[in-house]
Amino acid sequence: MLVVSVVVFLVGSTGSGLAQTMGQLVAFRVVQGVGSGGLFVCVLAIIGEMFSPRAGARYYGWISVTVGVASLAGPTVGGVVTDLFGWRWTFLMNLPIGLAVIAMVSATLHLPPRSAPGRVRIDHLGAVLLTSAIVALNLLANQAGTSDPWSPGVVIGLCVASVLLVVAFVLSQRRAADPVIPLALFRNRTISVVSVVDVIAGFVGLGSINYLVLWLQSVDRLGAGQSGLILAAMMLAVVVSQYGSARLIGRTGSFRWYPPASMALFALTALLFVTAGPATPLPLTILYLLMFGVAAGLNQQALTVAARSGGGTHDMGAVHGVTTMLRQMGTSLGVSVFAAIFASRFAIETAQHLGPAGGVPGAAGRSVAPDAATPLSPGQQFDLAGAYADSLHRVFAAMVPVVVVGFVVSLFFPSTRLPEDATGDGAAPGVAADGTP
Numbered sequence: 001m002l003v004v005s006v007v008v009f010l011v012g013s014t015g016s017g018l019a020q021t022m023g024q025l026v027a028f029r030v031v032q033g034v035g036s037g038g039l040f041v042c043v044l045a046i047i048g049e050m051f052s053p054r055a056g057a058r059y060y061g062w063i064s065v066t067v068g069v070a071s072l073a074g075p076t077v078g079g080v081v082t083d084l085f086g087w088r089w090t091f092l093m094n095l096p097i098g099l100a101v102i103a104m105v106s107a108t109l110h111l112p113p114r115s116a117p118g119r120v121r122i123d124h125l126g127a128v129l130l131t132s133a134i135v136a137l138n139l140l141a142n143q144a145g146t147s148d149p150w151s152p153g154v155v156i157g158l159c160v161a162s163v164l165l166v167v168a169f170v171l172s173q174r175r176a177a178d179p180v181i182p183l184a185l186f187r188n189r190t191i192s193v194v195s196v197v198d199v200i201a202g203f204v205g206l207g208s209i210n211y212l213v214l215w216l217q218s219v220d221r222l223g224a225g226q227s228g229l230i231l232a233a234m235m236l237a238v239v240v241s242q243y244g245s246a247r248l249i250g251r252t253g254s255f256r257w258y259p260p261a262s263m264a265l266f267a268l269t270a271l272l273f274v275t276a277g278p279a280t281p282l283p284l285t286i287l288y289l290l291m292f293g294v295a296a297g298l299n300q301q302a303l304t305v306a307a308r309s310g311g312g313t314h315d316m317g318a319v320h321g322v323t324t325m326l327r328q329m330g331t332s333l334g335v336s337v338f339a340a341i342f343a344s345r346f347a348i349e350t351a352q353h354l355g356p357a358g359g360v361p362g363a364a365g366r367s368v369a370p371d372a373a374t375p376l377s378p379g380q381q382f383d384l385a386g387a388y389a390d391s392l393h394r395v396f397a398a399m400v401p402v403v404v405v406g407f408v409v410s411l412f413f414p415s416t417r418l419p420e421d422a423t424g425d426g427a428a429p430g431v432a433a434d435g436t437p
Helices: 002-018 022-050 053-085 094-108 124-144 152-175 183-187 189-206 209-219 224-252 258-275 282-310 316-354 378-410
Strands: none
Touching: 002 022, 002 094, 022 053, 022 282, 022 316, 053 224, 053 282, 124 152, 124 316, 152 183, 183 189, 183 316, 189 258, 189 282, 189 316, 189 378, 209 224, 209 282, 209 316, 209 378, 224 282, 258 282, 258 378, 282 316, 316 378
16 A cells, blocks of 8 residues: 555656646646555554554654654755756656655565455445545635635535535444444544544644744745744754654653643743734744744644554554544644634734725735735834734634643543553564564
8 A cells, every 4th residue: 555655646746747737737736645645644554563552652753753854855955956957847856756665665564464354345435425525614614714705605505515424424434344434433532532632733733834924924024035944943843842752652651741731832822922023022933933843743743652552453544544634624624714814804903003005005905915015114014014913813812722622632631551562672463673574
C-alpha cells in the first residue's frame, strides 16, 4: 500500500507538471492528494506495526522532525526551483525522489505477514457517503465565510444534506463487512477522546494559520519575506515541541497530560493576541507565535501515540486514517468559520477607524488586501492596522471557548501508562529491532 501510494502521488505530480489548463491542474492535484493521504496513513501504520506503542513514540518524533523540516524547506526550495526552471518543475522534481523511495522501500522494508479474516471487501458505499458528507459540511462552512449574502434555500439544503448523509453513513457502517470507519473503535474511550481533540486541534492549530499571517502583514505591517521568516521560527517551535514530547512519552510511557497542556497554552496565546495591537512590540508578537507553535506541537505526537495504543493491530490503518481525516476536517472548518468572523467585523471596524471608506480601496467591502495601506499616510496606516487588529481580536476570542472544550475533553484520557518493552528493543511481537520478521 505504501508503494501504491507513492505511485499514485507520482502520477498526480507528473500530470500537474504537464497540465495545460487549470482544470487539468486541479484534477491532477486531487490525484496527488489521494497519494499523499495514503502515504501519511501508511507510514504511521507501518511504525505502529513494527514497534510497540512506547518505542513507536520515538519514531513518531522523528517523523515530526522530517515533516517539520519539509514544511520549512519546501517553500524555499520551491521558490528557487520556480525562479530557475519554472513552476512545472516544483511537481516534476518529485519524480526522481519518488522513484528512489520506491526502490528503497522495496529493498529494505520487510513486514511480517499477518492473518486476515478473509478476502477484504472495499466499502464503496461508505466511502461515497463519507466523502459526500464532508463535502456538504465544508460547503456549508465555506458559505459562511463568503461575502455573498446567504441564500436560505442553499443553507437549509446543505444543513439537511449534511445531517442525512452523516446518518446514512453511520447506518452503512453498522452493516458493512469491512467498514471505512469501524464504529467499534469508538467504544474505546481513548479513541473517542482522541477523535474529539483531533478535530479541535485542527480547527484551532491549523485553521488559524492564515490569520497569523494576516496579523504579521496587516497589524505589524511586515513584508512577505519578514513574515515568512517569523513563521519559519514558529514552525521550528512546532518541530521542537513535537520531538521533545515524543521523546518524553517514549521515556515515561505517559501521554495523558500533553493534550490538556496544549489546549491550555492555545487558550493563553489566543487571549494574549486579544490584548495585542499595532502598538505591541514585534518581539512580543514573535513570543506569542512561538507559544502558539509549542501548543500546536504538544498535542500532535501525544494524540498519535494515544490512537496507536487504543487501536488493535488489525485496525491500525483505520485508526490513523480516522484521526488524520478528523484533524483535516477540523482545519477546513476552522478556516471557514474564522473567515466568517473576520469578514463580519472588518467593514465595521474599518468604518470606525477610518470613516465609511477612509481612502482605502475596497474598504467599503468586506475585505482589503494588506498592501492597500501602501498609499496611505502613516496615521491612516496605523488606523487601518487597528481595524485589522480589532477584527482579528474576534477571531482569537472565538478560539478560547473551542479550546476550553478541548481541554475538558482531553482530561478524560485514561490514566494508563504504556507498558515497558518486554524484549528491550522496542520491536513489536514477531518483529526484530531492525524491523525484519
